[in-house]
Amino acid sequence: MQGTVDGFGYGVVTPVASYLVACLGSALGLRCVVRSLHNRQSWKPGWLALGAATIGCGIWTMHFIAMIGFRVQGIRIDYDARLTALSLAVAIAVVGVGVFAVGYRGATTATLTAAGIFTGLGVAAMHYLGMSAVQLNGSIQYDSLTVALSVLIAVGAATAALWAAASFRGFLSALGASLLMGIALTGMHYTGMAAVGVHLHGATDASYISGSYGSDTPASILLPMLIGPVVFLILAGVVVMFDPQLVLGDGDWSRAAPRRRPVAAAPPERPAAHSPGSLFEPRDHRAGRRATQRGR
Template sequence: MARAVEVTVDHFSYGTITPVLGYLMAVLGAALGLRCTVRALSEGHGRRKGWLVLGALALGSGIFTMHFIAMMGFTTGGVHLDYDLARAFASLAIAVVVVGAGLLLVGTARRTGPAVLGGGLITGAGIAAMHYVGMTGLVMTAEVRYAPAYVAASVVIAVVAAMLALWCAVAVRGLKAAVGASALLGIAVSGMHYTGMAAMSVHAHALSALDTRAPIETLMPILVVPLLLMLFTGLFVGLDPMASRVPERAGQRN
C-alpha cells in the first residue's frame, strides 16, 4: 500500500466570515447561558434547576454552533468531506449535559471559590469534549492525527477561560461583568476550537485535483436544532417578568 501523504488543510477558506460569525454565536450562547445561571442564583431550589437547564441548553448550543460554523470554512486538498449526523448531535448532547453539570455545581454551591473552579473545570471539559466528539463525526477517506501538545493546550484554554467567565458572571455584578464573561467564554470556545484544529493533520493515500469542503446542505441542517434552542432560551429570558429584579434579588440572597 502506498504511504499516506499529509494533506494541505485550510481553516479559513471563506476568510474571516466563519471565525467572526462563529465567535459571535459562541458569545450569544454564553450570554444566554450565564444570564440563566445568574437568574438561577436568585431563585429557590425548585425553579433554580429549571433556569440551569435553560442555561445549559443555551451555552451548549452556542458551543456547538460555533464549532460547525467554523467547520464551514474547513477545506482539505483533494479529500471529500461529509458528516455523520448521529455523532454530530451526540456532541451537542454531550455539550449540554457536561456544561449543565458545571452550571449546576455553581448554581447549587452558589458563589464559593471551589464551586466556581469546579464548575469552570467541568464546563471547560464540556467545551473540549464537544469539539473532539464532533470531529469524530467528520467523514472522509483519510486518516486524522492529533498532536498531543496542541490537544492539551486546547483543553487548558477552554478550562481557564471557563473558570474566569463563571467567576465574572457570579462574583461581579453589572453589565460590564456580563459582557466580559460572555466575551471570555466566546474566546474559550473559539480559542479551543482553532487550537484543536491546529493539532489536527490529515493523511490520505489518494487525492483528487480539487479542494473540497463539507457541503453546506449537510452543515446547515445540523445547525437548525441548536439555533432553535438558543432562540427559545432567548425568548424565555427576554419575556421573564422578573429579569429586571434579578441583580437586586441575587444581592439580597448573599
C-alpha cells in the same frame, strides 16, 4: 501523503459568525444562571437547565459553524450525523454538571475549580468528538502539545464562565464576561484545529465520491443540522429578554421586591390650645377675649 488543511474556507465569515454565536450562547446562559443564583423566588432547576442547554448549544453551534470553513485540498468531507448529535448532547450534559454544581453547592473556590475543570474537559471532549464525526478519505492526526493547550483553554474558559455567573449580577458586566467567553471558546476551537493534520489514503477512491456523499459540501451538510440549535438559542433569547428581572440591569437581584408594611394607625392628635391671637378662633370668642383683656 499529507493533505493541505485550510480552516478558513470562507475567509473571516465563519470565524466571526462562530464568535458571535459563542457570545450569544454565553450571554443568555450566564443570564439564566445569574437569575437562579440571585433570586430566591425563581425556579432554580428550570433556570439552571435552560442556562446549561443554552451555553451547550452555543458552544456546539460555534464549533460546527467554524467547521463549515474546514477544507482539505482535493478531497470531499462529510459528517456522521449520530456522532454530531452525540457531541451536542455531551456539550449540554457537561455544562449542566458544572452549572448545577455551582447553583446548588454555591460559588466556593473548590466548587468553581472542580466544576470548571470538569466542564472544560467536557467542552474539549465535545470538540474532539465532533472532529471524530468528520469523514474523509484519510486519517486525522493531532499534535499533542497543541491539543493540550486547547484543553487548558477550554478549562480556563469554563472556569471563567462559571465564576462570572456567580460574581456578576449586572447586565453590562455579564455582557462583558460573555464577550470574553466568546473569545476563549473560539480561541479553544481554532487552537484545536491548529493541531490537525490529515494523512491521505493515496488516490481518492471513486466509490467514496459517488457513494452516499454525492456532491454535498460541508455547508449543505452542516447547515440543516444547525437549524435546530439556532432556533433554540433564539427562543431562549426571547424567554430571557422578556423576563421582568432582566430589565433591572445593574439592580440587585438578590433582593426581592420590597414588601409593603402595614401602616400603623396614627394616634388622634389632641386639639391644640387656642392661643390669644389664633386665626382659627371664632370671632365672638376673640371679641370677648379682647374685652376681658381691656377690662383688666
